[in-house]
Amino acid sequence: VVLTVCFVGETWQPVYAQQCPQTHVFICSSGFQDVHVMIFVGFGFLMTFLKRYGFSSVGFNLLIAAFGLQWGALMQGFLHHLHDGKIKIGITSMINGDFSTATVLITFGAILGKTSPVQLLILTVLEITIFAANEFLVGEVLKAKDVGASMTIHAFGAYFGLAVSRVLYRSGLKDHEKEGSVYHSDIFAMIGTIFLWMFWPSFNSAIAPTSDGQYRAVINTYYSLAACVLTAYALSSLLDKKGKLDMVHIQNATLAGGVAAGTTADMMIYPYGGLLIGFVAGIISTLGFKYLTPILASKLKIHDTCGVHNLHGMPGIIGGLAGIVGAAMSSTVLYGNGLSNTFPERPKRTAIQQAGFQAAGLGATLVVAIVGGAITGFIISLPIWGQPPDQNCFDDQIYWEVPDAEDDGEQLNSSEHGKYKINPEV
Numbered sequence: 001v002v003l004t005v006c007f008v009g010e011t012w013q014p015v016y017a018q019q020c021p022q023t024h025v026f027i028c029s030s031g032f033q034d035v036h037v038m039i040f041v042g043f044g045f046l047m048t049f050l051k052r053y054g055f056s057s058v059g060f061n062l063l064i065a066a067f068g069l070q071w072g073a074l075m076q077g078f079l080h081h082l083h084d085g086k087i088k089i090g091i092t093s094m095i096n097g098d099f100s101t102a103t104v105l106i107t108f109g110a111i112l113g114k115t116s117p118v119q120l121l122i123l124t125v126l127e128i129t130i131f132a133a134n135e136f137l138v139g140e141v142l143k144a145k146d147v148g149a150s151m152t153i154h155a156f157g158a159y160f161g162l163a164v165s166r167v168l169y170r171s172g173l174k175d176h177e178k179e180g181s182v183y184h185s186d187i188f189a190m191i192g193t194i195f196l197w198m199f200w201p202s203f204n205s206a207i208a209p210t211s212d213g214q215y216r217a218v219i220n221t222y223y224s225l226a227a228c229v230l231t232a233y234a235l236s237s238l239l240d241k242k243g244k245l246d247m248v249h250i251q252n253a254t255l256a257g258g259v260a261a262g263t264t265a266d267m268m269i270y271p272y273g274g275l276l277i278g279f280v281a282g283i284i285s286t287l288g289f290k291y292l293t294p295i296l297a298s299k300l301k302i303h304d305t306c307g308v309h310n311l312h313g314m315p316g317i318i319g320g321l322a323g324i325v326g327a328a329m330s331s332t333v334l335y336g337n338g339l340s341n342t343f344p345e346r347p348k349r350t351a352i353q354q355a356g357f358q359a360a361g362l363g364a365t366l367v368v369a370i371v372g373g374a375i376t377g378f379i380i381s382l383p384i385w386g387q388p389p390d391q392n393c394f395d396d397q398i399y400w401e402v403p404d405a406e407d408d409g410e411q412l413n414s415s416e417h418g419k420y421k422i423n424p425e426v
Contacts, residue, residue: 031205045192050394061105064104064108075128075129076093099207110309114394123376126376127373142357143345145323147207148203150315150323158309159309159369193254219271256282257281260278260318323362
């Protein structure tokens with residue numbers, strides 16, 4: 001990676017003048033920092049719920065992200081920013097590098113606790129390469145709009161991860177004694193949730209091509225997230241016989257609105273459109289954690305450790321479907337002279353045609369993700385990569401120097417990711 005950057009990497013001259021014109025310098029750089037915090041703090045701590053895998057969750061997250069952002073900048077640079085044999089590096093390319101890493105971190109959630117660091121690094125190289133190719137297909141060939149990447153990052157990363165998890169499935173990991181949380185591990189995971197929730201408007205608006213598009217993206221995501229939180233809280237309580245809240249739902253389903261708002265983030269959907277998207281995403285995500293994850297594990301042999309299908313997969317599809325509707329409803333009445341800024345191909349396409357290309361982008365993403373994930377799963381399942389044995393899964397001790405084991409007496413009945421619930425009465 002270092003040698004490649006030395007030979008083909010080149011900074012924009014001047015960086016800010018070309019990448020972030022005039023008064024948008026601060027917005028562009030602050031958006032990058034917000035996304036950066038989401039990648040390293042938000043995703044890292046969100047996965048610390050496992051009682052014996054906190055070091056690995058945060059530590060391997062840092063490893064994957066630091067490597068992935070470099071490889072992602074190169075892959076996307078070759079496809080988008082190659083000029084005169086040089087890749088132009090600036091704030092936008094750095095944001096896109098973080099976006100590339102996000103796909104791998106989503107996949108990491110599906111196989112959390114079941115892979116070695118070497119497997120994760122091989123996965124990072126393969127997935128980011130496939131992701132970059134798919135993003136080029138969706139954005140440059142099909143010209144589908146996906147500014148907040150509901151399709152190309154969230155749906156792609158989730159279904160790629162599910163395909164990898166299916167290939168790596170081992171029956172010995174079912175009801176694993178270490179696959180659960182304790183009180184303090186769920187609190188740490190909630191820290192990740194809060195950081196992700198706060199900065200998600202920046203994630204969805206970071207690469208919007210115009211200032212008014214960024215403005216709409218922040219507003220739409222803001223209201224989608226708010227509606228999603230209320231929906232997740234209400235439904236979580238309704239689904240429990242005693243009316244109690246499930247921390248798994250609160251940690252994850254409250255974020256689904258940000259995922260689902262991505263594709264339509266810079267579209268004219270108005271605040272009520274954002275509220276509706278967040279409401280639907282909150283319902284689907286919460287129900288998925290309650291009912292669908294156990295079915296995937298028992299019937300399809302897809303063990304989804306973090307429930308990424310419910311947080312990223314289905315909400316990503318919802319976002320893609322919302323994008324189809326948003327494109328079909330686009331017109332000069334809604335956008336005025338800014339229609340071509342939001343939909344650059346509209347002068348050549350009708351609204352219905354653009355909606356069709358949005359649907360094609362969603363379908364292509366799902367196919368590429370599943371096929372690419374299955375192939376990657378077979379590659380990293382080779383014995384040479386040192387996959388941990390069943391008894392060492394979900395445990396830091398195989399890779400880290402750890403303090404003495406803590407008391408397991410803090411286990412709570414709310415500690416359920418999928419169908420695996422810890423019962424303190426047993």
